[in-house]
Every structure is written in C-alpha cells, then in structure tokens.
Amino acid sequence: MYDFKILVVDDEEEFRNVYKLMLEFRGFEVSLASSGEEGLSFLEKEYYDLVITDLKMEGMDGTELLKKIKEKNYNCEVILVTAFSTVENAVIAMKLGAFGYFIKGQDPQILLKEIDKLLKIKELENDNKTIKSSLMSFNYLLETHSPKFKEVLRISKKAAESNANILILGESGTGKEVIAKYIHQCSSRKEESFVAVNCQVFSDGVLESELFGHEKGSFTGAFEKRIGRFEEADMGTLFMDEIGELPLNTQVKLLRVIENKAIERIGSNKSIGVNLRLISATNRNLDKEIREGRFREDLLYRINTITVEVPTLKERKEDLPILINFFMDKYQNEMKKKINKMEDGLLEMLINYDYPGNIRELKNIIERLVVLSDNGILRKRDMPSIKVSVQENPEIGSVVVLKPLREIRQTYEIKYIKLVLSRCGNNLSEAARILEISRRQLYNKLEEYGMSEQYVK
Numbered sequence: 001m002y003d004f005k006i007l008v009v010d011d012e013e014e015f016r017n018v019y020k021l022m023l024e025f026r027g028f029e030v031s032l033a034s035s036g037e038e039g040l041s042f043l044e045k046e047y048y049d050l051v052i053t054d055l056k057m058e059g060m061d062g063t064e065l066l067k068k069i070k071e072k073n074y075n076c077e078v079i080l081v082t083a084f085s086t087v088e089n090a091v092i093a094m095k096l097g098a099f100g101y102f103i104k105g106q107d108p109q110i111l112l113k114e115i116d117k118l119l120k121i122k123e124l125e126n127d128n129k130t131i132k133s134s135l136m137s138f139n140y141l142l143e144t145h146s147p148k149f150k151e152v153l154r155i156s157k158k159a160a161e162s163n164a165n166i167l168i169l170g171e172s173g174t175g176k177e178v179i180a181k182y183i184h185q186c187s188s189r190k191e192e193s194f195v196a197v198n199c200q201v202f203s204d205g206v207l208e209s210e211l212f213g214h215e216k217g218s219f220t221g222a223f224e225k226r227i228g229r230f231e232e233a234d235m236g237t238l239f240m241d242e243i244g245e246l247p248l249n250t251q252v253k254l255l256r257v258i259e260n261k262a263i264e265r266i267g268s269n270k271s272i273g274v275n276l277r278l279i280s281a282t283n284r285n286l287d288k289e290i291r292e293g294r295f296r297e298d299l300l301y302r303i304n305t306i307t308v309e310v311p312t313l314k315e316r317k318e319d320l321p322i323l324i325n326f327f328m329d330k331y332q333n334e335m336k337k338k339i340n341k342m343e344d345g346l347l348e349m350l351i352n353y354d355y356p357g358n359i360r361e362l363k364n365i366i367e368r369l370v371v372l373s374d375n376g377i378l379r380k381r382d383m384p385s386i387k388v389s390v391q392e393n394p395e396i397g398s399v400v401v402l403k404p405l406r407e408i409r410q411t412y413e414i415k416y417i418k419l420v421l422s423r424c425g426n427n428l429s430e431a432a433r434i435l436e437i438s439r440r441q442l443y444n445k446l447e448e449y450g451m452s453e454q455y456v457k
C-alpha cells in the first residue's frame with residue numbers, strides 16, 4: 001500500500017467504481033465523490049495527493065473544481081478525465097495547473113503511468129523536504145539575495161568537496177561558524193564529528209590541553225586522561241575559531257600537526273594519527289599580525305589553502321527582510337508566541353540600522369522584540385538603544401545613538417552654544433542676546449556643561 005491518497009470525482013457511479021477497483025488494486029487509498037461540490041467538501045476535511053475528476057459534470061464541473069483547488073492552495077495535483085470530443089478543454093485546464101488528463105476509453109495503463117510519474121515527483125519533493133528540514137534543524141538561513149553571500153556559499157560548497165584547509169574571514173557575528181558547519185555538512189565528512197574550539201576563551205596552558213589532550217598525571221590537576229579536540233575531530237572537521245588569538249608556541253605545534261597529520265597528548269610521546277579537515281576563522285587582519293610578529297607566516301599558508309570572506313550584514317542588506325522573518329519564526333516557535341503585526345515604523349528602523357554586531361545583533365534584537373511583545377505586536381519602544389542610520393535626516397547626521405531626548409538636547413545644546421560663541425568672538429553678552437536667554441542663564445549652562453573656564457576668563 002502506498003502512502004498516497006486519491007480522490008475520484010465523477011457523477012457516473014459506474015466509472016467511479018471502475019476507478020476504485022483499479023486504483024485500490026494498485027495499492028492506492030481511494031475516496032469517491034459524486035460531484036465537484038462533494039469533492040471540495042472531502043478536500044476541506046482531508047489531505048489528498050491526487051484528485052482524478054471528470055471534466056463534464058452537472059453543477060461544478062472539473063475545470064471549476066480545479067480552479068477552486070488551486071485557489072485554496074490544497075497541495076494536491078489534479079488529473080482531468082475527458083471525452084475525446086472535449087479534449088481541448090482538458091488542454092485549457094492544463095494551463096490552469098492540472099497535472100495531466102486522461103481520455104475516456106484509452107488504455108487505463110496510461111492513467112496509471114501518469115500517476116506513477118506523479119508518485120516519483122512526490123518522492124523527490126519529499127527527499128528535498130528532508131534535506132531542507134535537516135538544514136532547518138541545522139537552524140540557519142542560507143537563502144540569500146546578496147551576490148557577495150552567494151559567492152561565499154558557492155566557494156564553500158566547492159571547497160567542501162576537497163580536503164583543503166579553509167580560512168574564514170569576517171567580522172564578529174557575521175556567521176563564520178555557520179559557514180564552517182555548512183562546509184562540514186556539504187563534505188563527505190558530514191556523518192563524522194564537527195568539533196569547534198574557540199582559541200580565545202582558554203588561557204595558554206589550558207588551550208594546549210584542550211587541543212592535544214593529556215595523559216593522567218601529566219601536570220598538576222591532570223587527574224584523568226583526556227582526549228583533545230584534534231582526536232575528537234578525527235575523520236571529521238575541526239573548527240578553530242579566533243585562530244588569530246593562538247599563542248606563538250601553540251602555532252608551532254599546530255603547524256606540526258598539519259604537517260605530520262599526527263598529535264602527541266601532553267605527557268606522552270606516542271604519536272597518534274589524525275585525519276581531519278581544519279577550518280579556521282578570525283576577525284583579525286592576519287597580514288598585520290604577521291607583520292607585527294604575532295602570527296607565523298608559514299602557518300597562515302598552511303591554513304588558508306582556500307579563503308572565504310563572509311560579508312558584514314551591512315554589506316548584504318538585501319537579506320535583512322528574510323533574516324528578520326527567519327528569526328521572527330524561530331522565536332515565535334521557541335516561545336510559543338504568535339506575532340501578527342509590527343508597529344508602524346519598526347520595520348524601517350530594523351532595515352535602516354547598520355548592525356555593527358552583524359547577524360548576532362539582529363538575532364538578539366528580534367529575540368528581544370518577541371520576548372517583550374504583547375497582543376501579538378512587536379513594538380518600537382522595545383528596540384534596544386541602538387545606533388540607527390538616519391540617512392533620511394541629514395540634519396541629525398548619518399548615525400545617531402537612540403537616547404532619551406534630554407541627552408540628545410544636551411549634546412546639541414553644547415554644540416550649538418559653542419557655535420554661537422565662536423561666531424560672536426566668545427562675547428557672552430552677544431551670544432546670550434542671540435540665544436534669547438539672559439547672560440546669567442548662559443553662564444549657568446556653561447557651568448553645567450563644564451565649559452565655564454573656557455569662556456569666562
């Protein structure tokens with residue numbers, strides 16, 4: 001029995017029964033409806049993969065039924081059954097989205113072949129869905145409208161096919177680790193482990209023991225034998241984040257691991273072979289680090305066989321709407337909250353912002369908006385105090401920090417008072433006159449802003 005449900009709609013009982021016999025014999029689950037209207041009521045209640053409908057029927061005919069099915073987005077295909085004399089109508093119906101048609105009196109095998117075709121397509125779609133959902137459980141959005149990010153994905157996919165060491169460059173929060181995981185997923189190592197280690201978070205000694213592991217008793221505190229990250233990543237991928245932070249002596253050891261494809265645990269001189277792909281990432285400028293003696297040039301050449309540069313979010317603003325939607329869906333699901341609306345102007349704020357913290361910052365902002373939302377509405381007041389580009393307001397400047405009015409007023413008051421004073425040669429009386437405040441009030445302001453000494457001699 002296939003997991004494939006067919007609804008047969010025909011106003012002639014005899015035909016309905018013949019179809020039922022034939023299709024059930026082939027292992028399909030079949031329901032019968034005697035009119036277009038009845039067919040629709042079946043579709044409202046249950047999911048069908050395929051509707052086989054007669055074209056000519058009293059009341060709602062096959063074309064009408066097809067239109068309704070497409071309008072209502074029931075995700076099912078339609079095969080029309082027509083008499084030879086009305087075959088043109090079937091062709092018209094194909095234009096409306098029918099999957100195919102079958103001429104009454106033809107060999108029923110033709111109809112069955114048509115259904116087989118559909119089965120194959122559904123199978124392929126299901127495979128795709130599985131791939132998509134495994135990428136969803138991977139929980140990242142790799143859809144993009146940005147030429148730069150498309151290039152990142154293209155290079156990553158190509159690089160994944162090889163065994164080359166890959167260096168991912170990009171600002172913090174741009175998704176370097178996400179790309180590293182994507183490369184792993186696209187590679188033949190995908191069934192093996194993806195092991196990530198952030199070189200910045202460990203102090204020097206601890207980092208080496210993290211990477212190489214140690215034997216019991218090899219140093220004070222080594223109570224147990226420990227397998228390091230290199231060994232954990234054997235056959236898989238090791239992702240070394242913030243590689244620019246690696247101390248020079250550890251750089252030498254890493255170079256040796258890459259060259260010899262082997263490690264020695266701390267406290268042991270037994271060499272253990274490791275077969276891994278190294279993906280490194282940094283937001284530092286490694287050329288500068290080399291010039292300044294903090295990074296070994298020979299190591300750079302070992303880790304950067306292929307370099308992938310991830311653009312900042314500002315450089316791929318065309319992706320903001322899909323990323324915003326993606327994170328909204330994510331947090332709605334996680335928090336079991338339904339968002340129906342964004343307050344007017346909020347989307348513009350989200351789109352106009354420059355995101356110095358890149359995708360990580362966007363993700364945090366959306367999480368915050370969803371957490372603080374009520375009645376299904378995301379609100380502007382819940383935006384964190386962030387830097388927002390206000391290109392649309394050149395008087396305020398290209399970037400302004402969202403702050404309380406009091407603070408903004410002070411900042412501009414100071415600037416403006418300075419400007420007026422300089423225009424009138426620091427003459428307080430003249431400045432007070434222009435500002436239409438008393439000399440005393442002006443003096444108090446200068447005191448308040450710590451500028452009195454500068455102007456009152």
Ligand SMILES: Nc1ncnc2c1ncn2[C@@H]1O[C@H](COP(=O)(O)OP(=O)(O)OP(=O)(O)O)[C@@H](O)[C@H]1O
Binds near residue numbers: 141174283
């Ligand atoms: N394409 C994406 N889809 C969904 N989430 C993403 C995507 N890219 C990045 N993120 C999210 O943004 C955050 C930062 O991503 P990631 O840690 O990969 O950035 P990074 O460049 O490695 O940052 P750092 O340099 O600070 O380590 C993570 O929470 C990650 O889940």
